[in-house]
Amino acid sequence: MAHTYQTDQYEGMIAETVTMRGHNGDTIGAYVARPLGSGPFPGMVVIHHAPGWDEWYRECTRRFAHHGYVAISPNLYHRDGHGTPEDVGAKVRAAGGAPDARVLGDLDGANAWLRSLPYVTRKVGIFGTCSGGRQAFLAGCRVKGLDAVIECWGGRVVQSKEELTPNQPVAPIEYTKDLSAPILGLFGNEDKSPTPEQVNQHEAELKKHGKQYEFHRYDGAGHGFFYYDRAAYRQEQAVDGWKKLFAFTEKTLR
Amino acid sequence: MCTMIAHQVQIMGRAKSGLEWFEVREANVSYDHPYDLPLEHALNLDFVNEALGPGARVAVELSVDAARQLVKAIEAVLAQADQRGVLEDVPVIAVPAHIRQ
Numbered sequence: 001m002a003h004t005y006q007t008d009q010y011e012g013m014i015a016e017t018v019t020m021r022g023h024n025g026d027t028i029g030a031y032v033a034r035p036l037g038s039g040p041f042p043g044m045v046v047i048h049h050a051p052g053w054d055e056w057y058r059e060c061t062r063r064f065a066h067h068g069y070v071a072i073s074p075n076l077y078h079r080d081g082h083g084t085p086e087d088v089g090a091k092v093r094a095a096g097g098a099p100d101a102r103v104l105g106d107l108d109g110a111n112a113w114l115r116s117l118p119y120v121t122r123k124v125g126i127f128g129t130c131s132g133g134r135q136a137f138l139a140g141c142r143v144k145g146l147d148a149v150i151e152c153w154g155g156r157v158v159q160s161k162e163e164l165t166p167n168q169p170v171a172p173i174e175y176t177k178d179l180s181a182p183i184l185g186l187f188g189n190e191d192k193s194p195t196p197e198q199v200n201q202h203e204a205e206l207k208k209h210g211k212q213y214e215f216h217r218y219d220g221a222g223h224g225f226f227y228y229d230r231a232a233y234r235q236e237q238a239v240d241g242w243k244k245l246f247a248f249t250e251k252t253l254r
Numbered sequence: 255m256c257t258m259i260a261h262q263v264q265i266m267g268r269a270k271s272g273l274e275w276f277e278v279r280e281a282n283v284s285y286d287h288p289y290d291l292p293l294e295h296a297l298n299l300d301f302v303n304e305a306l307g308p309g310a311r312v313a314v315e316l317s318v319d320a321a322r323q324l325v326k327a328i329e330a331v332l333a334q335a336d337q338r339g340v341l342e343d344v345p346v347i348a349v350p351a352h353i354r355q
Contacts, residue, residue: 050287051287082307082308084309090298090302090313093260093286094260130256155257156256165258167258223294232294
């Protein structure tokens with residue numbers, strides 16, 4: 001990993017649920033993890049995946065803190081009721097996913113929350129996997145003031161007209177020209193959403209608009225290859241992906 | 255989820271969760287990421303009662319082939335019952351759980 005530490009160094013972290021202002025000024029829940037100390041540390045907005053605001057995302061948020069970032073993961077399903085992450089996630093799945101406009105409002109709020117803290121530097125990145133990868137790219141194009149975007153296997157960045165819905169009315173790729181931060185993309189070549197062909201289209205559009213991007217595509221991996229709790233997990237590709245991810249954030253956010 | 259392919263149908267029925275039965279009013283059918291079945295996408299059936307909150311849910315996750323077999327089996331059973339003249343196409347009346355036997 002990019003962040004190395006010594007066995008005799010001091011290390012501490014605080015992690016807890018908080019509330020923050022999201023879309024329309026609504027109060028929503030969020031999970032925050034940060035290194036102890038005055039920092040200042042770069043910030044990271046951590047977008048949970050479609051299955052929900054679950055344990056993997058708690059751990060992911062803490063992982064960013066372990067690597068020296070103040071990380072916040074807003075509950076994008078806060079308004080959909082409370083229960084187990086699976087039950088709430090299934091409810092949102094049935095509703096066709098969270099509306100893009102609301103998600104962007106919540107991510108904008110998370111960015112503002114980080115920037116209000118005395119121990120956060122002026123650099124904030126955004127990370128997401130699955131639908132969260134798509135939303136990370138979308139936020140990089142629509143939310144002001146992000147310094148790095150990490151999109152992991154963002155499905156439906158490329159959408160046909162038939163795939164557009166009231167909740168996701170515009171294909172994110174249409175906004176590529178507005179991307180305001182460097183982007184790292186991690187993809188599995190066996191993924192069905194996005195397919196390698198869709199990743200090609202995504203990359204071509206970034207190139208066309210002269211955006212700073214870095215895409216890594218892994219053979220032998222499909223969708224969600226970071227998820228150690230699912231069959232999709234691919235150890236070798238995941239380890240390399242995290243390594244590339246932290247190399248990218250060190251470069252763009254420190 | 256990543257495909258966003260989901261349909262909802264209003265239903266009247268009962269589902270069992272643990273030891274308890276509860277009234278289900280909606281069935282959510284999606285082809286998207288499952289929670290437990292080790293596949294990238296699955297045919298997911300959620301029998302729910304939205305009025306009772308997200309936890310009122312009985313979930314089934316099926317492979318595509320299993321889903322197709324299930325559809326065929328349901329159609330076949332209904333057709334057979336219809337042929338025999340035993341089909342009771344009577345809506346189940348929604349009765350609050352606390353006043354049912």
